[in-house]
Amino acid sequence: MVxxxxxxxxxxxxxxQTHEWVRIQDNIATVGIxxxxxxxxxxxxxxxxxxxxxxxxxGSNVAEIESVKAVGELIMPLSGKILEVNTDLADNPESxxxxxxxxxxxxxxELSNKNEINELLSVEAYQEIVEAEKA
Amino acid sequence: xxxxxxxxxxxxxxxxxxLGAKMVDFAGFSMPxxxxxxxxxxxxxxxxxxxxxxSHMGEFLLEGSDVIDxxxxxxxxxxxxxxxxxGQYSCMCYENGTVVDDLVYYEEANDRFRxxxxxxxxxxxxxxxxxxxxGKDVKITNLSSKRSRLxxxxxxxxxYLQPLVDIDLSVINRFYFAHCKLGGMPIFIARTGxxxxxxxxxxxxxxxxxxxxxxxxKAGASPAGLGARDSLRLEATYSLYGHEINDSITPVEAGLFxxxxxxxxxxxxxxxxxxxxxxxxxDRIIVGLNLxxxxxxxxxxxxxxxxxxxxxxxxxxxxxxxxxxxxxxxxKKQFKEEGTEIEIEVRNKLLKGxxxxxxxxxxx
Numbered sequence: 489m490v491x492x493x494x495x496x497x498x499x500x501x502x503x504x505q506t507h508e509w510v511r512i513q514d515n516i517a518t519v520g521i522x523x524x525x526x527x528x529x530x531x532x533x534x535x536x537x538x539x540x541x542x543x544x545x546x547g548s549n550v551a552e553i554e555s556v557k558a559v560g561e562l563i564m565p566l567s568g569k570i571l572e573v574n575t576d577l578a579d580n581p582e583s584x585x586x587x588x589x590x591x592x593x594x595x596x597x598e599l600s601n602k603n604e605i606n607e608l609l610s611v612e613a614y615q616e617i618v619e620a621e622k623a
Numbered sequence: 624x625x626x627x628x629x630x631x632x633x634x635x636x637x638x639x640x641x642l643g644a645k646m647v648d649f650a651g652f653s654m655p656x657x658x659x660x661x662x663x664x665x666x667x668x669x670x671x672x673x674x675x676x677x678s679h680m681g682e683f684l685l686e687g688s689d690v691i692d693x694x695x696x697x698x699x700x701x702x703x704x705x706x707x708x709x710g711q712y713s714c715m716c717y718e719n720g721t722v723v724d725d726l727v728y729y730e731e732a733n734d735r736f737r738x739x740x741x742x743x744x745x746x747x748x749x750x751x752x753x754x755x756x757x758g759k760d761v762k763i764t765n766l767s768s769k770r771s772r773l774x775x776x777x778x779x780x781x782x783y784l785q786p787l788v789d790i791d792l793s794v795i796n797r798f799y800f801a802h803c804k805l806g807g808m809p810i811f812i813a814r815t816g817x818x819x820x821x822x823x824x825x826x827x828x829x830x831x832x833x834x835x836x837x838x839x840x841k842a843g844a845s846p847a848g849l850g851a852r853d854s855l856r857l858e859a860t861y862s863l864y865g866h867e868i869n870d871s872i873t874p875v876e877a878g879l880f881x882x883x884x885x886x887x888x889x890x891x892x893x894x895x896x897x898x899x900x901x902x903x904x905x906d907r908i909i910v911g912l913n914l915x916x917x918x919x920x921x922x923x924x925x926x927x928x929x930x931x932x933x934x935x936x937x938x939x940x941x942x943x944x945x946x947x948x949x950x951x952x953x954x955k956k957q958f959k960e961e962g963t964e965i966e967i968e969v970r971n972k973l974l975k976g977x978x979x980x981x982x983x984x985x986x987x
Binding site for chain 2 (some may be wrong): 530531533534542552554557558559578582585
Protein backbone atom coordinates (compact mmCIF):
# COMPACT_ATOMS: atom_id res chain seq x y z
CA MET A 489 0.00 0.00 0.00
CA VAL A 490 1.52 3.28 -1.07
CA UNK A 491 1.19 6.37 1.08
CA UNK A 492 -1.30 8.72 -0.64
CA UNK A 493 0.02 12.27 -0.76
CA UNK A 494 -2.51 15.10 -0.63
CA UNK A 495 -1.49 17.81 -3.08
CA UNK A 496 -2.78 21.35 -3.02
CA UNK A 497 -4.34 22.90 -6.15
CA UNK A 498 -5.88 26.36 -5.61
CA UNK A 499 -9.23 26.57 -7.38
CA UNK A 500 -8.83 30.16 -8.58
CA UNK A 501 -5.85 29.22 -10.77
CA UNK A 502 -5.70 27.74 -14.26
CA UNK A 503 -3.45 24.84 -15.16
CA UNK A 504 -1.50 23.10 -17.91
CA GLN A 505 -1.21 19.34 -18.25
CA THR A 506 2.57 19.83 -18.08
CA HIS A 507 2.02 20.91 -14.44
CA GLU A 508 2.27 24.69 -14.65
CA TRP A 509 -0.24 26.95 -12.86
CA VAL A 510 -1.36 30.38 -14.10
CA ARG A 511 -2.81 33.35 -12.19
CA ILE A 512 -4.39 35.89 -14.53
CA GLN A 513 -4.95 39.53 -13.63
CA ASP A 514 -6.12 41.68 -16.61
CA ASN A 515 -3.37 41.30 -19.19
CA ILE A 516 -0.73 39.82 -16.88
CA ALA A 517 -0.21 36.15 -16.11
CA THR A 518 1.93 34.83 -13.25
CA VAL A 519 3.31 31.32 -13.81
CA GLY A 520 4.88 28.64 -11.67
CA ILE A 521 4.88 24.85 -11.23
CA UNK A 522 2.25 22.99 -9.22
CA UNK A 523 2.56 21.21 -5.88
CA UNK A 524 2.51 17.92 -7.77
CA UNK A 525 5.41 18.99 -10.01
CA UNK A 526 7.58 20.23 -7.11
CA UNK A 527 6.99 16.95 -5.32
CA UNK A 528 7.92 14.93 -8.40
CA UNK A 529 11.11 16.92 -8.93
CA UNK A 530 12.23 16.93 -5.30
CA UNK A 531 14.46 19.59 -3.67
CA UNK A 532 14.88 22.44 -6.19
CA UNK A 533 18.47 23.71 -6.19
CA UNK A 534 18.59 26.06 -9.19
CA UNK A 535 16.17 27.80 -11.53
CA UNK A 536 17.36 29.30 -14.83
CA UNK A 537 14.91 32.09 -15.65
CA UNK A 538 14.47 33.88 -19.01
CA UNK A 539 15.54 37.43 -19.74
CA UNK A 540 13.03 40.21 -19.22
CA UNK A 541 11.62 41.48 -22.51
CA UNK A 542 11.91 38.20 -24.40
CA UNK A 543 8.81 37.04 -26.25
CA UNK A 544 7.72 33.41 -26.36
CA UNK A 545 4.88 31.47 -27.95
CA UNK A 546 2.59 29.29 -25.88
CA GLY A 547 4.22 25.88 -25.55
CA SER A 548 7.87 26.96 -25.60
CA ASN A 549 10.39 26.14 -22.83
CA VAL A 550 11.15 29.31 -20.89
CA ALA A 551 12.91 28.14 -17.76
CA GLU A 552 14.95 25.19 -16.52
CA ILE A 553 14.17 23.93 -13.05
CA GLU A 554 16.94 21.84 -11.54
CA SER A 555 16.39 19.57 -8.56
CA VAL A 556 18.97 17.38 -6.83
CA LYS A 557 18.15 14.46 -9.08
CA ALA A 558 16.35 15.87 -12.13
CA VAL A 559 15.81 18.75 -14.55
CA GLY A 560 12.34 20.03 -15.40
CA GLU A 561 11.17 22.68 -17.86
CA LEU A 562 8.72 25.52 -17.43
CA ILE A 563 6.40 25.64 -20.46
CA MET A 564 4.78 28.95 -21.45
CA PRO A 565 1.04 28.48 -20.84
CA LEU A 566 0.19 31.54 -22.92
CA SER A 567 1.99 33.59 -25.58
CA GLY A 568 3.53 36.86 -24.50
CA LYS A 569 6.51 38.87 -23.31
CA ILE A 570 8.42 38.30 -20.06
CA LEU A 571 7.66 41.28 -17.77
CA GLU A 572 9.25 40.10 -14.57
CA VAL A 573 11.09 37.06 -13.18
CA ASN A 574 11.36 35.93 -9.56
CA THR A 575 14.93 36.93 -8.71
CA ASP A 576 14.49 35.60 -5.12
CA LEU A 577 14.80 32.09 -6.54
CA ALA A 578 18.52 32.68 -7.08
CA ASP A 579 19.11 32.60 -3.31
CA ASN A 580 16.04 30.64 -2.29
CA PRO A 581 15.26 27.99 -4.92
CA GLU A 582 13.64 25.90 -2.16
CA SER A 583 10.66 28.33 -2.20
CA UNK A 584 9.47 26.39 -5.23
CA UNK A 585 9.05 23.36 -2.95
CA UNK A 586 7.70 25.12 0.14
CA UNK A 587 5.46 27.68 -1.59
CA UNK A 588 4.91 26.69 -5.24
CA UNK A 589 1.93 29.08 -5.68
CA UNK A 590 3.32 31.94 -3.58
CA UNK A 591 6.98 32.88 -3.14
CA UNK A 592 7.94 30.08 -5.57
CA UNK A 593 6.39 31.87 -8.60
CA UNK A 594 8.67 31.99 -11.61
CA UNK A 595 7.68 34.47 -14.36
CA UNK A 596 5.15 37.21 -15.10
CA UNK A 597 3.99 37.52 -18.71
CA GLU A 598 2.31 40.34 -20.61
CA LEU A 599 -0.20 38.40 -22.73
CA SER A 600 -0.32 38.81 -26.50
CA ASN A 601 -3.36 36.62 -27.17
CA LYS A 602 -5.99 36.48 -24.44
CA ASN A 603 -8.03 33.94 -26.43
CA GLU A 604 -5.49 31.31 -25.40
CA ILE A 605 -6.84 31.52 -21.83
CA ASN A 606 -9.77 29.33 -22.92
CA GLU A 607 -7.37 26.49 -23.67
CA LEU A 608 -6.12 26.33 -20.06
CA LEU A 609 -7.37 23.64 -17.70
CA SER A 610 -9.66 24.22 -14.73
CA VAL A 611 -8.56 22.86 -11.38
CA GLU A 612 -10.95 19.89 -11.78
CA ALA A 613 -9.56 18.94 -15.19
CA TYR A 614 -6.00 19.27 -13.90
CA GLN A 615 -6.77 17.16 -10.83
CA GLU A 616 -7.98 14.37 -13.11
CA ILE A 617 -4.70 14.47 -15.00
CA VAL A 618 -2.75 14.23 -11.75
CA GLU A 619 -4.85 11.26 -10.57
CA ALA A 620 -4.18 9.51 -13.86
CA GLU A 621 -0.43 10.11 -13.54
CA LYS A 622 -0.35 8.80 -9.99
CA ALA A 623 -2.19 5.58 -10.89
CA UNK B 624 2.83 -1.76 -15.54
CA UNK B 625 3.67 -2.30 -11.89
CA UNK B 626 7.46 -2.17 -11.82
CA UNK B 627 7.60 -3.10 -8.12
CA UNK B 628 6.60 -6.72 -8.82
CA UNK B 629 9.83 -7.30 -10.72
CA UNK B 630 12.15 -5.68 -8.19
CA UNK B 631 13.71 -7.31 -5.16
CA UNK B 632 12.77 -5.98 -1.74
CA UNK B 633 14.86 -5.58 1.38
CA UNK B 634 13.38 -6.47 4.80
CA UNK B 635 12.79 -2.71 5.30
CA UNK B 636 10.59 -2.31 2.21
CA UNK B 637 7.29 -1.97 4.09
CA UNK B 638 8.85 0.55 6.45
CA UNK B 639 9.97 2.67 3.50
CA UNK B 640 6.49 2.63 2.00
CA UNK B 641 4.87 3.49 5.30
CA LEU B 642 7.20 6.49 5.61
CA GLY B 643 6.10 7.66 2.17
CA ALA B 644 9.50 7.11 0.54
CA LYS B 645 9.96 7.72 -3.17
CA MET B 646 11.11 4.29 -4.38
CA VAL B 647 13.42 3.64 -7.33
CA ASP B 648 15.06 0.67 -9.00
CA PHE B 649 18.63 0.39 -7.77
CA ALA B 650 20.58 -2.69 -8.85
CA GLY B 651 17.31 -4.58 -9.22
CA PHE B 652 16.05 -3.62 -5.75
CA SER B 653 13.19 -1.29 -4.91
CA MET B 654 15.04 1.26 -2.77
CA PRO B 655 14.12 4.59 -1.15
CA UNK B 656 15.75 7.55 -2.93
CA UNK B 657 14.25 9.95 -0.38
CA UNK B 658 11.65 10.04 2.39
CA UNK B 659 10.88 13.73 2.59
CA UNK B 660 13.76 15.67 1.10
CA UNK B 661 17.24 14.67 -0.02
CA UNK B 662 18.64 17.93 1.34
CA UNK B 663 16.95 17.56 4.75
CA UNK B 664 18.16 13.96 5.06
CA UNK B 665 21.69 15.01 4.04
CA UNK B 666 21.66 17.80 6.66
CA UNK B 667 20.35 15.42 9.35
CA UNK B 668 23.35 13.13 8.76
CA UNK B 669 25.78 16.07 8.94
CA UNK B 670 24.20 17.44 12.14
CA UNK B 671 22.85 14.44 14.06
CA UNK B 672 22.52 10.89 12.67
CA UNK B 673 20.78 9.16 9.82
CA UNK B 674 20.08 5.53 9.01
CA UNK B 675 20.35 4.09 5.53
CA UNK B 676 18.97 0.77 4.36
CA UNK B 677 21.93 -0.76 2.53
CA SER B 678 20.61 -4.32 2.52
CA HIS B 679 20.83 -4.40 -1.24
CA MET B 680 24.63 -4.59 -0.94
CA GLY B 681 26.41 -7.93 -1.06
CA GLU B 682 27.88 -9.82 1.87
CA PHE B 683 30.19 -12.83 1.49
CA LEU B 684 31.92 -15.04 4.03
CA LEU B 685 35.34 -16.38 2.99
CA GLU B 686 36.65 -19.32 5.01
CA GLY B 687 39.65 -21.62 4.78
CA SER B 688 43.33 -21.83 5.60
CA ASP B 689 44.32 -20.13 2.31
CA VAL B 690 42.00 -17.11 2.55
CA ILE B 691 44.76 -14.57 3.25
CA ASP B 692 46.98 -15.86 0.41
CA UNK B 693 43.92 -15.85 -1.85
CA UNK B 694 43.00 -12.26 -0.99
CA UNK B 695 46.61 -11.12 -1.40
CA UNK B 696 46.40 -12.34 -4.99
CA UNK B 697 42.96 -10.83 -5.71
CA UNK B 698 43.26 -7.49 -3.89
CA UNK B 699 45.54 -4.55 -4.67
CA UNK B 700 45.78 -3.53 -1.00
CA UNK B 701 48.11 -5.38 1.37
CA UNK B 702 46.63 -7.72 3.96
CA UNK B 703 49.89 -7.53 5.92
CA UNK B 704 48.52 -4.16 7.06
CA UNK B 705 45.38 -5.85 8.36
CA UNK B 706 44.81 -7.56 11.71
CA UNK B 707 42.04 -9.44 13.44
CA UNK B 708 39.00 -7.25 14.22
CA UNK B 709 39.99 -4.76 11.52
CA GLY B 710 38.62 -4.05 8.05
CA GLN B 711 40.40 -2.90 4.91
CA TYR B 712 39.14 -1.00 1.87
CA SER B 713 40.45 -2.22 -1.48
CA CYS B 714 39.77 -2.67 -5.14
CA MET B 715 40.00 -5.93 -6.98
CA CYS B 716 41.26 -5.36 -10.50
CA TYR B 717 41.55 -6.98 -13.90
CA GLU B 718 44.98 -7.68 -15.44
CA ASN B 719 44.84 -4.31 -17.18
CA GLY B 720 44.40 -2.54 -13.83
CA THR B 721 40.78 -1.49 -14.33
CA VAL B 722 38.36 -2.25 -11.51
CA VAL B 723 36.14 -5.28 -10.91
CA ASP B 724 34.73 -3.69 -7.72
CA ASP B 725 35.70 -1.66 -4.68
CA LEU B 726 34.84 -3.23 -1.36
CA VAL B 727 35.73 -3.71 2.30
CA TYR B 728 36.76 -7.00 3.92
CA TYR B 729 36.97 -7.65 7.64
CA GLU B 730 39.39 -10.11 9.28
CA GLU B 731 37.37 -12.09 11.80
CA ALA B 732 40.11 -14.74 12.03
CA ASN B 733 43.02 -15.60 9.76
CA ASP B 734 40.80 -18.22 8.14
CA ARG B 735 37.54 -16.27 8.19
CA PHE B 736 36.80 -12.96 6.42
CA ARG B 737 33.56 -11.03 5.91
CA UNK B 738 33.33 -9.01 2.70
CA UNK B 739 30.84 -6.26 1.75
CA UNK B 740 30.49 -5.52 -1.99
CA UNK B 741 28.46 -3.16 -4.18
CA UNK B 742 24.85 -4.13 -4.90
CA UNK B 743 25.28 -3.94 -8.67
CA UNK B 744 28.28 -6.28 -8.62
CA UNK B 745 27.17 -9.13 -6.33
CA UNK B 746 26.94 -11.83 -9.01
CA UNK B 747 30.00 -10.59 -10.90
CA UNK B 748 32.12 -10.46 -7.72
CA UNK B 749 30.99 -13.87 -6.48
CA UNK B 750 31.91 -15.39 -9.83
CA UNK B 751 35.24 -13.50 -10.03
CA UNK B 752 36.27 -14.68 -6.57
CA UNK B 753 35.24 -18.30 -7.17
CA UNK B 754 37.00 -18.43 -10.55
CA UNK B 755 40.28 -17.58 -8.87
CA UNK B 756 40.21 -20.11 -6.02
CA UNK B 757 41.97 -22.66 -8.23
CA GLY B 758 42.53 -25.40 -5.72
CA LYS B 759 43.26 -23.20 -2.72
CA ASP B 760 41.52 -23.97 0.56
CA VAL B 761 38.91 -21.22 0.29
CA LYS B 762 35.13 -21.52 0.57
CA ILE B 763 32.91 -18.54 -0.25
CA THR B 764 29.35 -18.26 1.04
CA ASN B 765 26.97 -15.62 -0.32
CA LEU B 766 25.04 -14.18 2.64
CA SER B 767 23.63 -11.22 0.70
CA SER B 768 19.96 -12.19 0.85
CA LYS B 769 20.18 -13.78 4.32
CA ARG B 770 21.37 -10.72 6.16
CA SER B 771 20.28 -7.08 6.35
CA ARG B 772 22.52 -4.07 6.48
CA LEU B 773 22.12 -0.55 7.84
CA UNK B 774 24.51 2.40 7.80
CA UNK B 775 24.20 4.60 10.89
CA UNK B 776 26.07 7.84 10.25
CA UNK B 777 26.46 11.26 11.84
CA UNK B 778 28.27 13.19 14.61
CA UNK B 779 25.76 11.88 17.17
CA UNK B 780 25.93 8.25 16.07
CA UNK B 781 28.13 7.14 19.00
CA UNK B 782 25.93 9.00 21.48
CA TYR B 783 22.71 7.50 20.11
CA LEU B 784 24.02 3.98 19.68
CA GLN B 785 25.96 3.46 22.92
CA PRO B 786 22.91 2.92 25.18
CA LEU B 787 21.62 0.23 22.83
CA VAL B 788 24.72 -1.99 22.64
CA ASP B 789 26.51 -4.21 25.16
CA ILE B 790 30.07 -3.11 24.29
CA ASP B 791 32.06 0.10 24.73
CA LEU B 792 31.93 1.71 21.28
CA SER B 793 34.78 4.10 22.11
CA VAL B 794 37.29 1.24 21.93
CA ILE B 795 36.35 0.50 18.31
CA ASN B 796 38.63 2.71 16.23
CA ARG B 797 38.00 3.64 12.62
CA PHE B 798 37.89 0.57 10.38
CA TYR B 799 37.74 -1.81 13.36
CA PHE B 800 34.71 -3.99 14.02
CA ALA B 801 33.08 -6.18 16.65
CA HIS B 802 30.30 -8.69 17.17
CA CYS B 803 27.95 -7.57 19.91
CA LYS B 804 24.27 -7.24 20.86
CA LEU B 805 21.98 -4.36 19.98
CA GLY B 806 18.84 -4.46 22.12
CA GLY B 807 19.72 -8.08 22.80
CA MET B 808 20.01 -8.95 19.10
CA PRO B 809 23.35 -10.16 17.63
CA ILE B 810 24.98 -7.76 15.17
CA PHE B 811 28.24 -7.23 13.31
CA ILE B 812 29.26 -3.59 13.73
CA ALA B 813 32.12 -1.78 11.99
CA ARG B 814 33.26 1.80 12.38
CA THR B 815 33.23 2.46 8.65
CA GLY B 816 31.11 4.62 6.41
CA UNK B 817 30.50 6.33 3.13
CA UNK B 818 29.32 9.76 4.26
CA UNK B 819 32.40 11.57 5.57
CA UNK B 820 30.91 11.60 9.10
CA UNK B 821 31.67 9.39 12.08
CA UNK B 822 29.42 6.38 12.08
CA UNK B 823 28.92 2.67 11.80
CA UNK B 824 27.83 0.01 9.35
CA UNK B 825 25.99 -2.92 10.84
CA UNK B 826 24.80 -6.25 9.53
CA UNK B 827 22.52 -8.83 11.12
CA UNK B 828 20.19 -11.68 10.24
CA UNK B 829 16.99 -10.65 8.46
CA UNK B 830 14.75 -11.69 11.36
CA UNK B 831 16.03 -8.74 13.46
CA UNK B 832 15.70 -6.11 10.76
CA UNK B 833 12.44 -4.38 11.71
CA UNK B 834 13.23 -4.36 15.43
CA UNK B 835 16.71 -2.96 14.96
CA UNK B 836 15.40 -0.18 12.68
CA UNK B 837 12.84 0.73 15.30
CA UNK B 838 15.47 0.84 18.08
CA UNK B 839 17.69 3.16 16.02
CA UNK B 840 14.80 5.50 15.19
CA LYS B 841 13.80 5.66 18.86
CA ALA B 842 17.40 6.51 19.72
CA GLY B 843 17.13 9.65 17.56
CA ALA B 844 18.30 8.75 14.06
CA SER B 845 16.28 9.78 11.04
CA PRO B 846 15.77 7.72 7.87
CA ALA B 847 17.95 8.76 4.94
CA GLY B 848 17.65 7.53 1.37
CA LEU B 849 19.99 6.81 -1.52
CA GLY B 850 19.74 10.39 -2.78
CA ALA B 851 21.32 11.70 0.42
CA ARG B 852 23.79 8.80 0.42
CA ASP B 853 25.01 10.00 -2.96
CA SER B 854 25.23 13.71 -2.08
CA LEU B 855 27.04 12.86 1.16
CA ARG B 856 29.64 10.61 -0.49
CA LEU B 857 30.19 13.16 -3.25
CA GLU B 858 30.96 15.89 -0.70
CA ALA B 859 33.32 13.45 1.05
CA THR B 860 34.75 12.57 -2.38
CA TYR B 861 34.38 8.80 -2.08
CA SER B 862 34.43 6.88 -5.36
CA LEU B 863 31.26 5.32 -6.67
CA TYR B 864 31.65 2.17 -8.78
CA GLY B 865 30.43 2.84 -12.28
CA HIS B 866 31.48 6.48 -12.00
CA GLU B 867 35.01 7.15 -10.67
CA ILE B 868 36.04 3.51 -11.00
CA ASN B 869 34.80 0.88 -13.42
CA ASP B 870 36.09 -1.62 -15.94
CA SER B 871 37.74 1.15 -17.97
CA ILE B 872 39.19 3.32 -15.17
CA THR B 873 42.04 2.21 -12.88
CA PRO B 874 42.36 3.08 -9.18
CA VAL B 875 45.42 5.24 -9.98
CA GLU B 876 43.44 7.26 -12.52
CA ALA B 877 40.71 7.61 -9.90
CA GLY B 878 43.12 9.06 -7.37
CA LEU B 879 43.16 5.87 -5.27
CA PHE B 880 46.88 5.39 -5.90
CA UNK B 881 47.39 4.79 -2.16
CA UNK B 882 45.46 1.52 -2.46
CA UNK B 883 48.06 0.15 -4.87
CA UNK B 884 50.63 -1.53 -2.65
CA UNK B 885 54.09 -2.82 -3.65
CA UNK B 886 53.50 -6.20 -1.92
CA UNK B 887 57.01 -7.39 -2.66
CA UNK B 888 57.29 -11.07 -3.41
CA UNK B 889 53.52 -11.33 -3.79
CA UNK B 890 51.91 -11.38 -7.19
CA UNK B 891 48.44 -9.84 -7.54
CA UNK B 892 46.11 -9.29 -10.49
CA UNK B 893 46.93 -5.96 -12.11
CA UNK B 894 50.19 -5.47 -10.14
CA UNK B 895 52.48 -4.65 -13.08
CA UNK B 896 50.14 -2.16 -14.74
CA UNK B 897 49.18 -0.46 -11.48
CA UNK B 898 52.69 -0.11 -10.03
CA UNK B 899 53.83 1.32 -13.36
CA UNK B 900 50.94 3.83 -13.29
CA UNK B 901 51.82 4.73 -9.74
CA UNK B 902 55.44 5.54 -10.57
CA UNK B 903 54.99 7.01 -14.06
CA UNK B 904 51.58 8.64 -13.68
CA UNK B 905 48.56 8.23 -15.93
CA ASP B 906 47.31 10.14 -18.96
CA ARG B 907 44.03 10.93 -17.24
CA ILE B 908 43.09 11.65 -13.64
CA ILE B 909 39.98 12.35 -11.56
CA VAL B 910 39.75 15.93 -10.23
CA GLY B 911 37.27 18.04 -8.29
CA LEU B 912 35.12 20.60 -10.14
CA ASN B 913 33.24 23.76 -9.32
CA LEU B 914 31.26 26.08 -11.59
CA UNK B 915 31.86 29.79 -11.87
CA UNK B 916 28.72 30.39 -13.92
CA UNK B 917 25.36 29.43 -12.38
CA UNK B 918 24.05 25.95 -12.96
CA UNK B 919 24.38 22.33 -11.80
CA UNK B 920 27.15 19.91 -12.76
CA UNK B 921 25.78 16.48 -13.68
CA UNK B 922 27.19 13.05 -14.61
CA UNK B 923 28.31 12.66 -18.20
CA UNK B 924 28.69 16.36 -19.06
CA UNK B 925 31.70 17.03 -21.31
CA UNK B 926 34.64 19.05 -19.99
CA UNK B 927 36.09 21.47 -22.55
CA UNK B 928 39.32 23.51 -22.69
CA UNK B 929 40.06 25.90 -25.55
CA UNK B 930 37.41 24.30 -27.71
CA UNK B 931 38.68 20.74 -27.17
CA UNK B 932 37.05 17.98 -25.17
CA UNK B 933 39.48 17.11 -22.35
CA UNK B 934 37.30 14.83 -20.27
CA UNK B 935 33.86 14.27 -18.74
CA UNK B 936 32.02 14.55 -15.43
CA UNK B 937 32.00 11.23 -13.53
CA UNK B 938 29.75 12.48 -10.72
CA UNK B 939 27.97 15.80 -10.26
CA UNK B 940 25.33 17.35 -8.11
CA UNK B 941 24.42 19.86 -5.44
CA UNK B 942 26.29 20.14 -2.14
CA UNK B 943 23.89 21.11 0.68
CA UNK B 944 26.86 21.73 3.00
CA UNK B 945 28.72 24.06 0.62
CA UNK B 946 25.47 25.34 -0.91
CA UNK B 947 26.75 25.06 -4.44
CA UNK B 948 27.23 22.56 -7.22
CA UNK B 949 30.21 20.19 -7.04
CA UNK B 950 31.50 17.43 -9.25
CA UNK B 951 34.27 15.00 -10.06
CA UNK B 952 35.60 14.57 -13.57
CA UNK B 953 38.09 12.41 -15.45
CA UNK B 954 40.36 14.74 -17.42
CA LYS B 955 43.65 14.75 -19.29
CA LYS B 956 46.44 15.07 -16.75
CA GLN B 957 47.91 18.30 -18.12
CA PHE B 958 44.84 20.16 -16.82
CA LYS B 959 44.73 18.67 -13.33
CA GLU B 960 46.22 21.61 -11.39
CA GLU B 961 43.95 23.31 -8.88
CA GLY B 962 42.69 26.57 -10.36
CA THR B 963 42.79 25.43 -13.99
CA GLU B 964 39.91 27.09 -15.79
CA ILE B 965 37.73 24.79 -17.84
CA GLU B 966 34.27 24.76 -19.34
CA ILE B 967 31.52 22.25 -18.74
CA GLU B 968 28.94 21.55 -21.44
CA VAL B 969 25.59 21.76 -19.67
CA ARG B 970 22.96 20.67 -22.20
CA ASN B 971 23.28 23.33 -24.93
CA LYS B 972 25.54 25.79 -23.08
CA LEU B 973 29.18 26.03 -22.09
CA LEU B 974 29.47 27.08 -18.45
CA LYS B 975 32.72 28.35 -16.93
CA GLY B 976 34.20 26.08 -14.30
CA UNK B 977 37.42 25.41 -12.44
CA UNK B 978 39.45 22.46 -11.15
CA UNK B 979 39.43 22.39 -7.35
CA UNK B 980 41.12 20.30 -4.68
CA UNK B 981 39.28 17.55 -2.86
CA UNK B 982 37.82 16.28 -0.61
CA UNK B 983 35.03 18.86 -0.54
CA UNK B 984 34.18 17.85 3.04
CA UNK B 985 35.33 15.36 5.70
CA UNK B 986 34.43 15.07 9.39
CA UNK B 987 35.53 11.58 10.32
